[in-house]
Amino acid sequence: MIELSDVHKSFGKVEVLKGITASVDKGEVVCIIGPSGSGKSTILRCINGLESYDRGTISIEGLRVNRDARSIVAIRTQVSMVFQRFNLFPHRTALDNVIEGPLYVKKEPRAAALERGRALLAQVGLADKADVHPPQLSGGQQQRVAIARALAMQPKAILFDEPTSALDPELVGDVLGVMRKLADDGMTMVVVTHEIGFARDVADRVLFIDGGVIVEQGPAKAVLNQPQHPRTQDFLRRVL
Ligand code: ADP
Ligand code: MG
DSSP states (O other): EEEEEEEEEEETTTTEEEEEEEEETTEEEEEOOOOOTHHHHHHHHEEEEHOOOEEEEEEEEEOOOOOHHHHHHHHEEEEEEEEETTTTTTSHHHHHHHHIIIISOOOOOHHHHHHHHHHHHHHOOGGGGGGGOOOGGGGGHHHHHHHHHHHTTTTSEEEEEEEETOOHHHHHHHHHHHHHHHHHTTEEHHHHHEEEHHHHOOOSSEEEEEEEEEEEEHHHHHHHSSSOSHHHHHHHHHHH
């Protein structure tokens, strides 16, 4: 479903992606782990067109990811992103945040968008929070609204960029629980995370990235329980 082939990306003179080749199958959950600054967010941002890349190709179900306006809209309607810091509109209710994309990007009728928006809030355990504004919600609740908003676009895949890193520890479990259910339901997911336990339980595959290259990848349990590369071993020793 998602294919990256020899993707290079520089910021100024600094090359942050040095030839990333990877693919994600339909229904697969792929976790990306690696140290801070290794290029994990940049990979996600290139996949959904938030960032351009310099060399190589990225495609989503055969559709080439380019940065022209038409291609961007096509990509955004197929791939949703969930950010570390939720990125909700503070002055709109939870429900209005969820239906934003369907209304303005997909031009769905308001009644249909509202109905599905409410169902999605229920799905993430927030049926009673539809009319609440994000600042009145906990971080974990805000992140679940953000996941409902991502789902509202009926995407083919969802990219998560450290979705629980900004949360108080006691709120992490609810968000991971929602993500685990999505995975069980067959959603295609790419998850940048430091939650090694989640990666071990939920991911089909894990990519370990360091210095803009994929140092090691493979089935989640193999990479996380028996890492082959010294850099993976060292990283896991430090985060576990
Ligand atoms: P990670 O998500 O793994 O922590 P990032 O993909 O955010 O890493 O960043 C990789 C490298 O690219 C870092 O050195 C970071 O400072 C740099 N970088 C990221 N975004 C920008 C930007 N917009 N301008 C300049 N440098 C950037
Ligand atoms: Mg990052």
